[in-house]
Amino acid sequence: MDASETRYLELLSRLFPSEAKASAEIINLSAVLSLPKGTEIFASDIHGEFEAFSHLLKNGSGSIRLKIDDTFGDELSFAEKRSLATLIYYPREKMDLVLPQVQDERAWFSTTILRLVEVCKQASGKYTRSKVRRALPPEFAYIIEELMTENNYAVKREAYYADIIDAVMRTGRARALVEALCLLIQRLAIDHLHIVGDIYDRGPYPHTILDTLAGFHSVDIQWGNHDIVWMGASLGQRGCIAHVVRNCARYGNLSILEDAYGINILPLAGFAQRAYADDPCVAFGLKGNPQLTEREHVVNVKIQKAMAVIQFKVEGQLIDENPSFELEDRKLLDKIDYERGTVLLDGVEYELTDKVFPTIDPADPYRLTPEEENVMRRLEQAFVGCEKLQRHMRFLLEAGSLYKIYNSNLLFHACVPLNPDGSLMEVDVFGEKLAGRALYDALEHHVREAFFSPDEAARTRGRDLLWWMWLSPGSPLFAKSKMATFELYLIADKAARKEVKNPFYTLLNDEHVIAGIFEDFGMDPATSRIVCGHVPVKVKDGEDPVKCGGRVLTIDGGFSKAYQPTTGIAGYTLISNSYGFVLAAHEPLESTRAAVENELDIHSSRHVVERVEERTRVADTDTGAKLKAQIADLERLLEAYRRGLIPERG
Known part of the structure; x- marks a missing residue:
């Protein structure tokens, strides 16, 4: 064992100071590897639509209703299941409506709490007890754990549970316990959340979405334009x-x-x-x-x-x-003939739709x-x-990046810029020609320089590059021939307004091209997937978001109300669980108030993209690879203890 390994194992021994402690952790981590992988949810292009997005977090993109069905089967009626689901999504609001009409509050709370506990058990099935324990609200951790670990063979346990509920009622904490159980179910329904770009613009509440994401238990964000x-x-x-x-x-x-x-x-x-x-x-x-x-x-x-x-x-x-x-x-202001009210664009003279420019000096x-x-x-x-804005931007930097590779999924907002023949398009970034992953890496470097570099010149370059990334044809976030803001406002001719998409979008079904992208990012084309957004999928016109035999999933379905006439739906979420991949297309949410009062959920049509033959285990994921590496390190520490190379600390 060389000196560097000895130093590393000595540091590790501070966390696991004895053979017993190291062995216990190896056993614990090995057990975790055998569990089914947690549920990942992917969403993109939220565009400030907080109500619809929040509802999808609350209902686990429809998974909570499925867990209610799995838990109760035919034991509960459709109406009872719908009412229970609404309570889980909006516990405070639903109790405010229901409790004034209830004659026997104790009976309602007793029945409701036990039903919620059953759903909690169903939702927690794929997690270790320690992970569930960490998710428990501290105020009710002991009570919920006791209720969830019911032993049907124990003597007089029914009386024990009844006493717990009586005590909760007597102390006036029944409402709080119901809310805690509902939030726990929401927490367990989504193990990890991916936001594939565009939280801002269009809708009115991007700041509220960011506050929600900042408090979410596990999230990553790929920056959108x-x-x-x-x-x-x-x-x-x-x-x-x-x-x-x-x-x-x-x-x-x-x-x-x-x-x-x-x-x-x-x-x-x-x-x-x-x-x-x-x-x-x-x-x-x-x-x-x-x-x-x-x-x-x-x-x-x-x-x-x-x-x-x-x-x-x-x-x-x-x-x-x-x-x-x-x-x-x-640069088009100098191409305007201010006397005639025309502009020269690409050799063609167009009449302006607005000719009043009192603040522009033609000279x-x-x-x-x-x-x-x-x-x-x-x-x-x-x-x-x-x-507040600076705090939100710091969160985007901490939780975000331009792209992410996660469980063989390549996540980015818009595209990998391509040439018409499908080859990677080289882009000039301050004198350096870059393409593919190298382009992404360099751009992210400059983004972080804009915020953190001690060098003012580097910060200025980074700031200006952020603007370039917003509208340049070479930007992987923009992916069009031009940002036609001027033309959209001031030229009526649609031909002048046309923004041509990067060839990436016409080549999404070309297996050879997509394989080349995976290889450039160091991924296996046979097992990898691209998940992206940016361009709304025109579902109403028959467009399929699943491309290249399932190797590419484009999930901009129109969360933004401004895009819903184009898409015909109100957003996609992609769900990855231990059984495979499901793409959910959502109908518009009327309002939160309607969801509570009328027990309306977002209706979603679900399309199975891939179903695996054997359930995916934690061992098969990126988290599993990290756990295996930790186990290997702990086994080296265990061997060092047993050989006397490192002394136990207690």
């Missing part, structure tokens, strides 16, 4: 800030800035109403159907136009400052006016100085 632009905005990157504010106004969601993050937009609102006072802003109508007053609607429209013009200006400046980004074709179109400069300076300070 809408997440990365908020990350850039949090660092004061002007191109990112301009997009974020404009997009919030476009969807009538300025409350995200004002109420959620305390970002003062009054200076911007005042400027927009002065600069565009008599301007109908004809090309800047709002998306969706935001519930705004007439005055709020007008203010949002004017802010949207003001920020769009500022965005085009600051982006032109960024393009000049970063010639290696190769985005010169996105110097990318220069901000003093008022625009003041607006941007104050927005920068507000974004950088917002403690």
Whole structure:
């Protein structure tokens, strides 16, 4: 045994100071390896839709209702099962409705608590007792453990359980115990959660989603393009800030800035109403159907136009400052004939849909006016100085990455950029040509440099690259030929607006191409899968989210209400458990209130993507590989104890 191994085993002996302790841990870990793998849930493109997303966490993407069916079979009626499921999802709200109508509260609590305990037993079946114990709410840990470890052969146990429930009732803690049991079932239904990008933009509650994820027991996040632009905005990157504010106004969601993050937009609102006072802003109508007053609607429209013009200006400046980004074709303000109201794009002259630009100097179109400069300076300070936003961004950095390899699944938000022939597309990143996994790794390095590098130049490069990742054809998060914001607003011709997807999307069923991607990421093409989102799957038009014989799963099904007319559904979740893979397509959730009052669940159609012949065990997972390595280390420590190479500590 060399010196480095001796030092390592001596450190390990501090955790396991005796032969008995090391042996016990080996036995425990070996037992865990034989258990069925936990349930993983994959979701993408949530886009601020907290109610629908929260409901899917509460119902375990439909798995809790299945556990109720497995637990009670025909013992309970359909209505009783539905009522029990609603209670598990929304315990406080459901008890507020039910208990005032109950004549015998003790009988209701006694029946309900024992039913919940039975569901807990069913949900905990694939976990070790120690893992379940760690999940127990501390206040009720002893009581719940006693109820869950019922021994039918013990004498007078029924009286023992009755005494427990009587004591809970007598002390006024019955409601709290019911809630604790319901939350435990929710906790046990999902072992690990994967968010495959785009928490932000479109919907009104991304901040609430992030608060929920930050408190979730086990989660990873792959950054989406809408997440990365908020990350850039949090660092004061002007191109990112301009997009974020404009997009919030476009969807009538300025409350995200004002109420959620305390970002003062009054200076911007005042400027927009002065600069565009008599301007109908004809090309800047709002998306969706935001519930705004007439005055709020007008203010949002004017802010949207003001920020769009500022965005085009600051982006032109960024393009000049970063010639290696190769985005010169996105500078269009200097291509406008302001007298005729036309723009020259790719050699074609188009009439503008909006010709009122009071803040643009045709001789110097990318220069901000003093008022625009003041607006941007104050927005920068507000974004950088917002403690809550900075906390959320730190969480995205801690729990997130650009891609993840997990249990033979390659997770990323949008694509691996490809050439038309299916080869990996090389992209210039500050003078270095990169493709595939190397591109992903380099971009993530620069993202973290933007936040943490002690070198100001490196932080500036990283900040600007965050903006580049939002809209560049070479970005694996964007994956289109251009970001046609200018054209979507100001040119009516749909041909000019067209954003051509990267060839990745036309080659998703090419087994050779997909195998090449797996090999580049160091994965086995025969057993690996890609899980991605970004481009909504048009289910209503017959599009199948399962590609390449199940090797690729595209799971953007339209959580965002803005996309649901395109997809025809209200989101996908992918479920991976010990039996295989299931893709669930969800119908819209009417509202949380309706779910509670009318006992409505999200209706989901489930499609089995793969069913394994033998249940997948922990030993077959990435966690299993780590446990096996720990067992090997402990066996070396055990041998060292037995040979007297390392003394036992107690």
